[in-house]
Amino acid sequence: MNWYGCWTLYSRESRRFLNVKMQTIVAPALTAIMYLIVFRYAMGARSVPDLDVPYFEFLIPGLVMMAMMQNAFANTSSSIMVGKLMNMQIFLMMAPLSAFEVTLAFLGAAVTRAAIVAVVLLLVLVPFSDMHIEHVWMILFYGVCGSIIMGGMGMIGGMWSKTFDDMALLNNFIIMPLTFLSGVFYSVKQLPESWQAVNHFNPFFYLIDGFRHGFLNVGDTDPSQAVLIVSLATVTTMFACWQLWRTGWRLKD
Amino acid sequence: MGIALEVKQLTKTYNNGKKALEGVDLSVPEGSFFALLGPNGAGKSSLINILADTVKPSSGQVTFLGKDLFTERRWCKKQLGVVPQEIAFDPFFAPRDILKIMSGMFGVKPDMKWIDELLERLELSEHAKKNARQLSGGMRRRLLVAQALVHKPKVVILDEPTAGVDVELRKRLWGFMRELNAAGTTILLTTHYLEEAEELCDHVAIINQGKLLTSQSMKGLLDNVGSSSLVLEYPEERIVSTDIEQKLADFSPRSQGNKVTLCLKKTDGHTNFNDAYQAALATFGEATSVNIQDEDLEDVFLRITHENQT
Numbered sequence: 352m353n354w355y356g357c358w359t360l361y362s363r364e365s366r367r368f369l370n371v372k373m374q375t376i377v378a379p380a381l382t383a384i385m386y387l388i389v390f391r392y393a394m395g396a397r398s399v400p401d402l403d404v405p406y407f408e409f410l411i412p413g414l415v416m417m418a419m420m421q422n423a424f425a426n427t428s429s430s431i432m433v434g435k436l437m438n439m440q441i442f443l444m445m446a447p448l449s450a451f452e453v454t455l456a457f458l459g460a461a462v463t464r465a466a467i468v469a470v471v472l473l474l475v476l477v478p479f480s481d482m483h484i485e486h487v488w489m490i491l492f493y494g495v496c497g498s499i500i501m502g503g504m505g506m507i508g509g510m511w512s513k514t515f516d517d518m519a520l521l522n523n524f525i526i527m528p529l530t531f532l533s534g535v536f537y538s539v540k541q542l543p544e545s546w547q548a549v550n551h552f553n554p555f556f557y558l559i560d561g562f563r564h565g566f567l568n569v570g571d572t573d574p575s576q577a578v579l580i581v582s583l584a585t586v587t588t589m590f591a592c593w594q595l596w597r598t599g600w601r602l603k604d
Numbered sequence: 605m606g607i608a609l610e611v612k613q614l615t616k617t618y619n620n621g622k623k624a625l626e627g628v629d630l631s632v633p634e635g636s637f638f639a640l641l642g643p644n645g646a647g648k649s650s651l652i653n654i655l656a657d658t659v660k661p662s663s664g665q666v667t668f669l670g671k672d673l674f675t676e677r678r679w680c681k682k683q684l685g686v687v688p689q690e691i692a693f694d695p696f697f698a699p700r701d702i703l704k705i706m707s708g709m710f711g712v713k714p715d716m717k718w719i720d721e722l723l724e725r726l727e728l729s730e731h732a733k734k735n736a737r738q739l740s741g742g743m744r745r746r747l748l749v750a751q752a753l754v755h756k757p758k759v760v761i762l763d764e765p766t767a768g769v770d771v772e773l774r775k776r777l778w779g780f781m782r783e784l785n786a787a788g789t790t791i792l793l794t795t796h797y798l799e800e801a802e803e804l805c806d807h808v809a810i811i812n813q814g815k816l817l818t819s820q821s822m823k824g825l826l827d828n829v830g831s832s833s834l835v836l837e838y839p840e841e842r843i844v845s846t847d848i849e850q851k852l853a854d855f856s857p858r859s860q861g862n863k864v865t866l867c868l869k870k871t872d873g874h875t876n877f878n879d880a881y882q883a884a885l886a887t888f889g890e891a892t893s894v895n896i897q898d899e900d901l902e903d904v905f906l907r908i909t910h911e912n913q914t
């Protein structure tokens with residue numbers, strides 16, 4: 352293992368977003384606050400049917416998880432896209448870094464960015480509610496796995512995209528629908544039966560639900576089943592990234 | 605002296621069916637200053653990019669410092685520095701940081717003394733803290749050279765390192781390369797500035813259309829294959845018709861305005877100057893001036909690449 356090289360790449364990927372804190376940390380926090388304000392006044396003190404928690408508190412973990420996932424995706428996908436456009440990915444190929452080390456560094460940085468965004472959002476949002484942590488392990492597990500899955504999807508998306516248009520397509524037609532329809536803003540129990548079933552095929556649904564479970568101790572999914580599905584999805588994504596990078600998919604002629 | 609790089613039957617066919625390399629064999633002695641020459645599209649960059657691991661080979665073998673390049677990539681990469689032909693830079697960082705990162709990625713803790721020396725020698729010190737986006741084209745290319753050298757590789761491959769670099773800096777860049785070479789670094793480069801290659805390099809290989817045409821010492825190429833030519837000037841324009849071309853076929857005549865050039869051959873240490881002069885006299889009449897020119901690398905290059913095209 353070239354640990355030092357892997358660490359260097361990880362810190363490069365982390366410094367890239369730390370250098371532009373306004374875009375990468377302050378902006379997502381601002382967006383989340385605006386969602387919260389809007390829903391606070393729109394929904395008042397109503398609570399979520401069947402779950403018996405205030406809607407407002409229901410929303411916070413979902414927003415945090417959504418921001419984490421979007422930021423993890425943005426970190427890897429933008430890095431690889433810019434790398435392609437600037438012809439910069441050749442330095443990664445020329446360096447004695449294995450595909451495994453590259454994957455580790457990229458995903459590590461994605462998780463770091465997601466974690467920083469999560470901490471900032473929680474610090475900003477939680478004072479408005481009287482929420483507290485119920486299951487730390489759930490928050491950590493779903494938070495980290497969600498970031499890895501989305502960071503990995505960002506890597507794959509970045510490799511797949513030839514232009515920024517491709518990337519926008521991916522974002523608008525796959526990533527956004529999956530995140531919005533994953534139960535950030537509603538409990539699946541509010542949906543008609545058939546839609547509830549569909550939601551169970553959306554991997555993001557398990558992530559958001561599980562993460563929320565860690566704070567509110569209520570959820571729509573069976574935790575033991577969700578842990579299994581999420582673990583599997585995480586391992587699969589990591590494996591796909593590693594293999595695709597190893598073969599130089601859409602990067603090497 | 606060992607062999608730094610031994611390429612055997614290397615081929616590359618791109619996805620669009622383009623055959624860029626068709627079985628190239630190349631041997632680069634350790635410690636040499638090696639010029640890889642060829643016209644545009646010859647396959648030089650394809651070869652270099654395969655060595656750099658930015659392009660996948662189709663078939664063939666490469667031995668690098670005694671190890672198999674394709675199976676022992678990690679070890680080989682640490683001993684190899686490559687300057688790519690296409691400008692590439694990290695728009696998020698300044699040159700000094702880029703060099704630190706590059707060194708780190710090679711698993712080497714940044715040696716700040718060496719990094720400062722590189723910046724100094726490549727005349728980038730003033731710009732070390734600017735964002736790489738603010739550098740000019742020539743500065744970016746020099747940064748690429750610095751990036752290739754930051755982990756102190758034993759073998760350095762430069763794909764047109766002086767394209768877009770001004771005359772004075774180019775001279776100094778070559779001076780630096782010479783020092784590195786004198787200190788034991790093997791250097792392989794491509795360039796379209798043939799006078800520079802002739803002056804600097806001790807070995808030369810010429811490729812065209814994916815095939816190796818020749819590979820030998822610079823001196824050998826200029827002495828043996830390369831010959832001299834007879835340049836005759838006339839009061840009026842002279843045209844080499846197909847008729848004349850056939851008649852003087854031994855001398856491959858060329859004309860340019862009122863100048864006619866005949867190639868001379870050396871056999872047993874004697875040039876056929878007399879035959880050529882007599883033939884010219886008979887064909888074109890009295891010349892106003894007669895000169896013998898030694899063929900330089902450019903002539904040899906043009907002759908070899910043209911001979912092989914037909």
Ligand SMILES: Nc1ncnc2c1ncn2[C@@H]1O[C@H](COP(=O)(O)OP(=O)(O)OP(=O)(O)O)[C@@H](O)[C@H]1O
Nearest residue numbers: 604618620622624643644645646647648649650651
């Ligand atoms: N990515 C690619 N896909 C398809 N064909 C390519 C690709 N890269 C290069 N080629 C083709 O392969 C051939 C060799 O190109 P290469 O870049 O190796 O030439 P070169 O000797 O470096 O030329 P130059 O002096 O112009 O840099 C050319 O015909 C080129 O069009």
Ligand SMILES: [Mg+2]
Nearest residue numbers: 648649650689
């Ligand atoms: Mg080239």
